Amino acid sequence: MRAVQAQEFGGPEVLKRVELDPPEPAVGAAVVAVHAVDVLGLDIAIRSGDAAESFGVAPPYVPGDGVAGTVVAVGDGVDRQLVGRRVVTTTGTQGAYAERVAVSAEDLVTVPDGLRLAAAAALVHDGRTALALIEAAAIRPGERVLVVPAGSGLGLMLVQLARLAGGTVVAAARGAEQLAAATAAGATRVVDAASSDWTVQLGESVDVVLDGVGEATGCAAFEVIASGGRYLSYSGKPGPEPDEARRRDVTLFGTEVVHLGSSGATRRLTERVLGEAAAGRVRPVIGSIFPLEDAAEAHAAFERGGLVGRTLITAAEVDAMAGHDELIGLVERFSQGFAAADAELLTGLWAGDEEVLVYVAGERARPLRTRGEIARYYRETLDPVGSVDTAEVTDLSVEAAGDRGRVFFRFRFAGREAASDERFEVDIRITAIARRRDDQWVLVHYHESSPGPV
Known part of the structure; x- marks a missing residue:
């Protein structure tokens, strides 16, 4: 199986792609096919050698701890119905940068239906x-x-x-x-x-x-x-x-x-936060997802700082998950653009005029059909804004197939006008169509409507 090892202590460059024998489930254990792993400051501290002795780690070793994936095998004494279940778990500070991990079946926590595995991985520790x-x-x-x-x-x-x-x-x-x-x-x-x-x-x-x-x-x-x-x-x-x-x-x-150890609180808190996320009451923010082979770059990016949200490494085939997760990222940038009242950022989410663009701002508004018109609309909408206190995405649904994607979500935007200090509030439902161009998703069609009954 594919894995990444730290072959010595040092900088990100010590992380190397290797081939290892896949684990077999021992008595009471399960093997999980890894979908995504969170990247933590602790991973960096152990790899550099600063925290290695405290955690009993010596090279060569496979880094990583927090995993989301699917159970593919179980050992004696474990319910066979676990096979195929989506789960999160931890490996104990090492072992997760791999296609498969073996863990105690008692440490598995089921991921609720409707919650992406990447999102679940971002919640394992956070x-x-x-x-x-x-x-x-x-x-x-x-x-x-x-x-x-x-x-x-x-x-x-x-x-x-x-x-x-x-x-x-x-x-x-x-x-x-x-x-x-x-x-x-x-x-x-x-x-x-x-x-x-x-x-x-x-x-x-x-x-x-x-x-x-x-x-x-x-x-x-x-x-x-x-x-x-x-x-x-x-x-x-x-x-x-x-x-x-x-x-x-x-x-x-x-x-x-926050030092929960192996107490029952770990399971209780994990189950609760996964449930909150599945219900849409909280949403983990994923800043970047790196393929397993690029684990060194993931560590380097983490160390450079300035990242927004949680960084993940995926052992899944990137094409199988990237479309979905990158579309989520497109919506997050949309929300951030309004939060910052940044017309330029929002315009940058759109394709160029070589595409057929359609922006419908409200039920009876004249459709905007060029990037220039869309940029002007954003400027005219955001110039009067003095401060923003709400730029919230809820009820998010994403569909991705090849280079085509659709997103549906509810968006609340509120704050105060600069000139009058009067409060404004906008509550709309948005349907948008995106295309993948030059390895990134861009908007080509956008339609706003009133939210309707709640």
Whole structure:
């Protein structure tokens, strides 16, 4: 079978494609055909050698931990009806960058119908970790919640879950793409953490801080917590002093919240977040999907930073899944474009005039038929926008076949006008047709309609 090994400790270049014997299921075990694996900071730390001793890893080894795939074989003592079931599981910090993995059948969690395996892979760690933090934070309706960093896969999941819990979410991230993604996920205010006065830009104090950075950034976030608030750190790095927290009546939570081990909480949280995603209440953001053979590039991209959402590696045949997942990415960029009120970004989602373009903005609107007309419409629509607090995609359905694709979704867009500060709200259903051109999906037909009865 195809696999990727770290043949020594070092940079991404130590990851090499190899052929290994496929695993056989032992007693009580199952073999899973790997569809997708999440890429974590821990994978980077072990590969570099920094965390290898702590986790008992020595080269050569196959990296990776969080897997989504399909059960293809089971050992003695395991229900044969598991074969063919879509599942997520973990391998224990190594072994997942391969076409097949063998794991304890007790560690398998069923993926609900309607949820993509790539989405499930993005939730293996991010989903359960985010839920553990949200449960510990005990957010009350109306409380202000600061998420930092908000542009990662985990951060964007925290934004969504904090909002579901009734919180008013403010988010700190770096760069326009991450800030737009945080707005699309439900943050009502976003600030660039690269700015020296980012905490001032938050405005009033917050009740809860969910901090995945620590050190200077974490301490700065701590300063804006109101008396009686909660500060939850999951970075593992130094943060606020306990004595200062007691003086200000702030409750501190550390990494013990997210170190679930083999407790029943791991299964409970995983099942719950998969269910929330299948029901459409949360949506993992997948930034990039790399083929197994490009695992080194996936690690290099992760280390360069600035990514939006979770990075995945797929051991599936790329053509079998890329169309579906890339169309999801097209919709996510659409949402981010409106979140940033960026007409140029939105225009860039369209094909050129060599295609037959149709843009119908409303039931009785005159169709727009050139890229120039569409660009002008976006500018005229977005120029009056002063701020955006909602750019939300729900009820998303995707169909892909070859170089043709269709997407259906509901889109809510809301904020305030620049000149009058009056609030605007748009709630529409969108049907769009896309074509794959030069290895990317572009829009060729777009139609808006009222959402109809809920």
